[in-house]
Amino acid sequence: MKEKNPEYYLVFRRNIRLLRNEKGLSAIEASKEVGLRSIKRYADLEEGRMPPSVSEVIRISDFYKVKIDTLINQTAIITFI
Numbered sequence: 001m002k003e004k005n006p007e008y009y010l011v012f013r014r015n016i017r018l019l020r021n022e023k024g025l026s027a028i029e030a031s032k033e034v035g036l037r038s039i040k041r042y043a044d045l046e047e048g049r050m051p052p053s054v055s056e057v058i059r060i061s062d063f064y065k066v067k068i069d070t071l072i073n074q075t076a077i078i079t080f081i
Helices: 007-023 027-034 039-047 054-064 068-072
Strands: none
Touching: 007 027, 007 039, 007 054, 007 068, 027 039, 027 054, 054 068
């Protein structure tokens, strides 16, 4: 049976929410800044309804200025400067 939400995916959604909140952005603002096709798509990523594409992971890591590993690695510690 296919796993519904792999561990890396749960970590990803938690981390993008942490990063968005740290920047003080709404999901709408973050969606626009990242360049996603819709606010619904960003909400789907944060809520764990859909897995991110590779290009979305790259755009999100570029926007928040973190390594991709930081987005998907449970042991990565997000520090804010």
